Amino acid sequence: MKGYKLFLLALSALVSGHQFLCAQTPSISVTGEVARPLSLTPDIWAELPREQAELKDRNGESRLFSGVPIQVVLERAGVTTGDQLRGGNLTKYVLVKCADGYEVLFSLAELDSSFTDRRVILADSLASEPLPLSMGPYRLVVPGEKKPARSAYQVTEISVKHAATD
Amino acid sequence: MLVVIALLSLVLLCFASWHPEGQVLPTPLAIDYPSYFGHRISRPPANPTTVEGVRLGRMLFYEPALSASGKVSCASCHKQQFAFADDRRFSAGVDGTLLSRNTMSLANLLWVRQFFWDGRTRGLEAQAKEPLTHPHEMGQALAISVRKLEQSELYPAYFRAAFGIDRIVGDHVLNALAQFQRTLVSAGSLYDHYLRGGYVPSDSENRGMALFFNAPGGQPRGAGCAHCHGGPQTYQELFHNNGLDAFPPDSGRKAVTGQEYDNGRFRVTTLRNIALTAPYMHDGRFQTLKEVVDHYSEGVANSQTLSPFLKDRDGKPTRLRLSSQEKIDLLAFLQLLTDSTFITDERHSNPFKN
Numbered sequence: 315m316k317g318y319k320l321f322l323l324a325l326s327a328l329v330s331g332h333q334f335l336c337a338q339t340p341s342i343s344v345t346g347e348v349a350r351p352l353s354l355t356p357d358i359w360a361e362l363p364r365e366q367a368e369l370k371d372r373n374g375e376s377r378l379f380s381g382v383p384i385q386v387v388l389e390r391a392g393v394t395t396g397d398q399l400r401g402g403n404l405t406k407y408v409l410v411k412c413a414d415g416y417e418v419l420f421s422l423a424e425l426d427s428s429f430t431d432r433r434v435i436l437a438d439s440l441a442s443e444p445l446p447l448s449m450g451p452y453r454l455v456v457p458g459e460k461k462p463a464r465s466a467y468q469v470t471e472i473s474v475k476h477a478a479t480d
Numbered sequence: 481m482l483v484v485i486a487l488l489s490l491v492l493l494c495f496a497s498w499h500p501e502g503q504v505l506p507t508p509l510a511i512d513y514p515s516y517f518g519h520r521i522s523r524p525p526a527n528p529t530t531v532e533g534v535r536l537g538r539m540l541f542y543e544p545a546l547s548a549s550g551k552v553s554c555a556s557c558h559k560q561q562f563a564f565a566d567d568r569r570f571s572a573g574v575d576g577t578l579l580s581r582n583t584m585s586l587a588n589l590l591w592v593r594q595f596f597w598d599g600r601t602r603g604l605e606a607q608a609k610e611p612l613t614h615p616h617e618m619g620q621a622l623a624i625s626v627r628k629l630e631q632s633e634l635y636p637a638y639f640r641a642a643f644g645i646d647r648i649v650g651d652h653v654l655n656a657l658a659q660f661q662r663t664l665v666s667a668g669s670l671y672d673h674y675l676r677g678g679y680v681p682s683d684s685e686n687r688g689m690a691l692f693f694n695a696p697g698g699q700p701r702g703a704g705c706a707h708c709h710g711g712p713q714t715y716q717e718l719f720h721n722n723g724l725d726a727f728p729p730d731s732g733r734k735a736v737t738g739q740e741y742d743n744g745r746f747r748v749t750t751l752r753n754i755a756l757t758a759p760y761m762h763d764g765r766f767q768t769l770k771e772v773v774d775h776y777s778e779g780v781a782n783s784q785t786l787s788p789f790l791k792d793r794d795g796k797p798t799r800l801r802l803s804s805q806e807k808i809d810l811l812a813f814l815q816l817l818t819d820s821t822f823i824t825d826e827r828h829s830n831p832f833k834n
Binding site: 338340372373413414415447449450467468 | 594599716717718719720737738739740741742745784785786787788791793
């Protein structure tokens with residue numbers, strides 16, 4: 315009986331350890347109306363071109379974030395951008411989902427450099443430091459908006475969709 | 481008994497419609513809810529809500545035969561008089577073991593996509609399976625529940641009417657329970673009457689409403705509750721660490737996602753009927769709403785994953801320091817969210833007692 319209890323204890327420790335080891339590497343998935351569904355792992359992320367973008371914090375001070383333009387991510391997944399963004403493709407939208415369940419929406423044209431000079435980025439650093447746990451590892455930075463409500467924290471999924479038919 | 485069954489079958493047939501090929505089809509049921517709740521609802525096409533399905537789901541919700549002991553039903557812990565929550569800190573199932581988290585209220589689930597305190601299950605159909613089969617809840621394999629139902633004199637006719645089938649399988653049980661729970665819409669509170677223009681809040685309720693919806697830095701100053709509990713439903717599908725502990729003893733959503741940033745995160749609950757659903761928080765640590773308000777006013781604990789919306793501009797936990805009167809006002813507003821029609825609605829009550 316004692317041996318049985320010891321076995322259970324060992325098993326329990328093994329299971330706890332396994333749970334500990336199972337900590338997941340954060341990534342962003344790009345899904346929906348895409349030619350190539352993507353999981354943006356750190357390896358892929360490291361290959362992508364980077365840009366900087368400014369955002370005012372709650373104190374009204376400008377902060378410089380850096381990361382990857384969301385258009386680059388969309389192009390990598392084969393989303394209809396640039397010349398392809400016309401006609402029916404203009405009824406597509408991007409739903410950005412975050413770890414805490416928060417969601418924000420953009421029309422595809424809002425994020426496309428053939429329509430706007432504003433560059434929305436998926437930031438992974440602030441003032442050259444990785445984002446704090448409460449914000450990162452990836453957040454949206456949407457410059458030029460009066461409210462920061464779409465500059466969402468902890469982005470986990472970018473879902474491209476077509477507006478529903480009536 | 482045979483006469484009763486024959487009468488029941490006749491009643492069922494009255495609600496159903498005949499398919500051209502002779503098969504009886506269940507009657508689609510439109511779920512009534514106010515437009516200000518929005519239409520972003522979850523109703524899987526594979527399990528349309530029907531009159532017959534909801535009726536069966538209601539019976540199953542109150543059916544103790546679905547438990548290993550034959551004594552526990554969904555309603556044993558989800559009690560209608562408490563807006564389908566439990567008044568105990570932790571509910572006990574068939575084996576008497578206390579559950580590790582507080583039983584959640586079942587209201588306005590039509591707008592919920594991820595279930596349980598940690599959001600580990602998508603959809604009401606999948607959700608229903610866990611309490612039915614969990615050894616500390618109802619503790620019975622679905623296959624055994626199905627066998628019991630098939631062998632009963634009562635149920636086969638109801639399953640036939642709801643799903644047009646002669647042989648019950650586990651998914652039918654889950655689907656019927658999900659259909660019933662989708663009809664648990666709570667929209668008859670005084671706050672709803674106010675939203676429809678039929679109730680004038682008192683001065684205290686009005687001040688409480690302003691506190692609830694306004695931001696801490698706003699004018700007049702607010703408590704920022706609506707940032708997470710916003711909108712007429714007082715619900716958004718969010719998971720946050722609300723500062724209960726500096727070192728959360730329950731990792732919450734982290735156990736589901738494996739992500740460190742989810743440590744200590746739990747569902748932001750609806751505040752509909754909140755005055756009826758004590759005790760509060762995932763671990764039922766607060767006995768009263770006053771304690772909850774005190775927590776958000778001056779008790780938020782800092783941690784690595786504390787919600788950024790509960791931090792001040794310096795990154796420290798928010799200290800609202802609400803005055804006694806402000807707390808009274810906020811509590812007055814929260815009382816407006818009690819829906820006395822929901823907890824007495826016979827459509828949701830135990831059908832075996834009517």
